[in-house]
Amino acid sequence: MLTLELVRIVQDDFSLAVDFTLEQGRILALIGPSGAGKSTLLNVIAGFFPPQSGRVMWQGRDITGQVPGQRPIAMLFQDNNLFPHLSALQNVSLGLRPDLKLDQAERDQVQDALRRVGLAGLGDRKPGNLSGGQQSRVALARILVQRRPLVLLDEPFAALGPALKRDMLRLVRDVMADIGGTLIMVSHDPDDARMIADLTAVVADGTVSTPQPTKDLFETPSAALRAYLGD
Numbered sequence: 544m545l546t547l548e549l550v551r552i553v554q555d556d557f558s559l560a561v562d563f564t565l566e567q568g569r570i571l572a573l574i575g576p577s578g579a580g581k582s583t584l585l586n587v588i589a590g591f592f593p594p595q596s597g598r599v600m601w602q603g604r605d606i607t608g609q610v611p612g613q614r615p616i617a618m619l620f621q622d623n624n625l626f627p628h629l630s631a632l633q634n635v636s637l638g639l640r641p642d643l644k645l646d647q648a649e650r651d652q653v654q655d656a657l658r659r660v661g662l663a664g665l666g667d668r669k670p671g672n673l674s675g676g677q678q679s680r681v682a683l684a685r686i687l688v689q690r691r692p693l694v695l696l697d698e699p700f701a702a703l704g705p706a707l708k709r710d711m712l713r714l715v716r717d718v719m720a721d722i723g724g725t726l727i728m729v730s731h732d733p734d735d736a737r738m739i740a741d742l743t744a745v746v747a748d749g750t751v752s753t754p755q756p757t758k759d760l761f762e763t764p765s766a767a768l769r770a771y772l773g774d
């Protein structure tokens with residue numbers, strides 16, 4: 544369970560108040576206008592940016608002071624964070640061992656993850672020789688081998704076409720079900736939230752709304768959501 548307890552985030556004249564709890568295994572979408580603080584919130588959860596006050600708790604433990612590598616978190620960015628000089632297989636292997644010295648069981652795990660995301664046989668290719676969608680799959684395979692219980696996605700598929708994006712979102716949902724993990728996903732597209740998120744929260748006007756079942760939220764949108772959707 545992830546809890547953001549009375550968290551206040553301040554960056555120059557920007558501030559955001561966050562206070563919610565997310566049960567294990569849930570998928571939460573964060574939507575809201577540009578500059579509202581969605582990416583900043585992910586960065587606070589991941590430990591890349593400190594909150595001014597409040598606590599980030601994981602399974603009842605205070606992780607506010609932990610550096611990113613100590614947290615139970617994997618993060619997938621829009622540019623996929625792949626190393627261009629390493630093969631797909633090596634990029635996935637990094638999720639297990641930063642020195643790339645894998646034993647046989649770990650090598651099998653990496654091959655399984657590549658198969659799981661539909662990249663069997665392409666492990667030797669470098670990112671530059673893979674399509675955008677295939678690169679996203681490599682990044683997702685790395686998340687799969689890391690098996691961290693909390694995964695953060697910052698608009699990772701925004702550059703993909705609609706059909707490919709749908710495939711990737713479905714794959715993310717299946718991968719999260721495999722891991723039994725909790726997912727927080729930033730998106731500008733309400734359809735992304737409708738497709739895979741149990742819960743959605745609106746980030747707007749300096750606050751994050753309480754996560755609500757996605758269907759309910761869109762059926763009876765708040766003023767902030769209506770403004771965002773342009774209704």
Ligand SMILES: Nc1ncnc2c1ncn2[C@@H]1O[C@H](COP(=O)(O)OP(=O)(O)OP(=O)(O)O)[C@@H](O)[C@H]1O
Pocket residue numbers: 554555557575576577578579580581582583584
């Ligand atoms: N390094 C920084 N220093 C100061 N202010 C920053 C910094 N990075 C972001 N901000 C400000 O923090 C606020 C939140 O930015 P953030 O990128 O989190 O918004 P967002 O909701 O993710 O936007 P978008 O949807 O456009 O990606 C913005 O007002 C932005 O100008």
